[in-house]
Amino acid sequence: MTTLKKQLGNMQRERAMGLENNKHLKIIDPAANDDFIARRLEAISKLAQKIRRITSLPDQARFASQLVDALAHCRISDDSKAWVTEALVKAAPSFEDDGNKDNELGILLVLACGDAIDVAATAASAPSMEFLAQAALSGLQYVSSLNDPQRELLRKDLMGLARSKIQDRGAQARQRQPVPTPVTSENCAAAATIMASNAKWDREEIDLLWWVVTDWSVVGDVRVSTLDAEPACVVSAIETSGLFAGPASQAHRNIATRHVGRLAEEQTPKEFASGSVEARTWARHALQNGIEDISRYPAILPALSIATLTDDQVWEALPASITAGAPLTIADWCRRLVDEIELLSRLGRSIVLTPAR
Numbered sequence: 001m002t003t004l005k006k007q008l009g010n011m012q013r014e015r016a017m018g019l020e021n022n023k024h025l026k027i028i029d030p031a032a033n034d035d036f037i038a039r040r041l042e043a044i045s046k047l048a049q050k051i052r053r054i055t056s057l058p059d060q061a062r063f064a065s066q067l068v069d070a071l072a073h074c075r076i077s078d079d080s081k082a083w084v085t086e087a088l089v090k091a092a093p094s095f096e097d098d099g100n101k102d103n104e105l106g107i108l109l110v111l112a113c114g115d116a117i118d119v120a121a122t123a124a125s126a127p128s129m130e131f132l133a134q135a136a137l138s139g140l141q142y143v144s145s146l147n148d149p150q151r152e153l154l155r156k157d158l159m160g161l162a163r164s165k166i167q168d169r170g171a172q173a174r175q176r177q178p179v180p181t182p183v184t185s186e187n188c189a190a191a192a193t194i195m196a197s198n199a200k201w202d203r204e205e206i207d208l209l210w211w212v213v214t215d216w217s218v219v220g221d222v223r224v225s226t227l228d229a230e231p232a233c234v235v236s237a238i239e240t241s242g243l244f245a246g247p248a249s250q251a252h253r254n255i256a257t258r259h260v261g262r263l264a265e266e267q268t269p270k271e272f273a274s275g276s277v278e279a280r281t282w283a284r285h286a287l288q289n290g291i292e293d294i295s296r297y298p299a300i301l302p303a304l305s306i307a308t309l310t311d312d313q314v315w316e317a318l319p320a321s322i323t324a325g326a327p328l329t330i331a332d333w334c335r336r337l338v339d340e341i342e343l344l345s346r347l348g349r350s351i352v353l354t355p356a357r
Contacts, residue, residue, distance in 0.1 A: 019114040039092040047112030064135035065299040070106030072143040133162040139300040144326040170249025204245040231279035232259040237337035242351035266327035283307040285356035290349030303336040
């Protein structure tokens with residue numbers, strides 16, 4: 001017992017900055033003893049190490065989707081189940097999956113993801129989990145508050161952790177670097193790199209300013225200010241995102257919502273989906289390079305899934321990751337689209353900024 005308590009204390013100190021795993025393990029068993037917790041913490045640590053080896057962005061997107069399903073919809077995929085079970089059996093040999101352990105396995109998967117995101121952000125040698133944090137935040141923000149207060153607390157804690165790892169990226173990326181002076185043969189290569197980087201951000205500012213001044217939607221071939229709220233929301237999110245040279249900051253989201261920011265009325269996902277058919281046509285045209293990814297990862301790209309619905313798709317047949325979202329204002333739908341398009345862009349899917357008709 002002394003050894004178990006020592007292990008438990010070490011794991012608690014290691015996790016002091018991330019999720020409170022001990023507290024969240026009570027979701028599985030409110031009366032869990034030290035042995036139960038220590039063995040689950042060991043399994044979580046092993047799983048986190050595996051997660052940090054997921055370096056492909058498409059694989060991180062798939063994993064984030066599974067994470068959202070595990071926490072929000074109490075579903076765990078077969079491959080994730082096998083993954084967690086293997087780690088848990090090594091830590092707790094007496095564990096047996098009797099077919100009713102999805103809740104426990106899903107919670108362990110979520111906590112391991114939190115560990116992976118937290119450690120990767122603080123260890124210089126660890127591969128980046130920034131995209132995973134961004135994708136997980138996208139999916140978890142979308143779902144409505146969970147009925148189980150303990151699971152809802154875990155959702156909020158994981159969102160807070162993910163948000164802390166990616167906040168201010170947009171503003172930090174756009175900070176201009178000073179060009180060394182005088183430029184000499186020794187520093188000319190570095191100076192050229194810095195000037196090219198600064199010029200990229202200058203070009204972005206000019207393009208966005210021109211978009212605002214002209215008030216013109218390239219995709220819709222119409223003045224943005226003349227559109228109703230929903231089509232204005234969709235084309236603004238798409239077209240400003242197409243001009244961004246890096247991650248969106250709050251200022252960039254404000255530009256995207258300039259035509260819809262004052263509308264306070266909320267729309268459910270179904271109401272947002274039943275809006276402008278023309279806007280969905282524009283969205284499918286502009287995002288044609290990413291349609292397969294949108295359908296592949298609806299849990300982390302739900303607003304894009306709605307914005308690109310075809311006329312023959314039946315709402316009731318869509319997955320819960322799309323239909324179970326909370327009501328949002330049009331401005332919040334617009335911000336969601338901006339953030340999801342950034343995920344899509346990071347997956348290598350470019351936006352088509354040409355007229356849809």
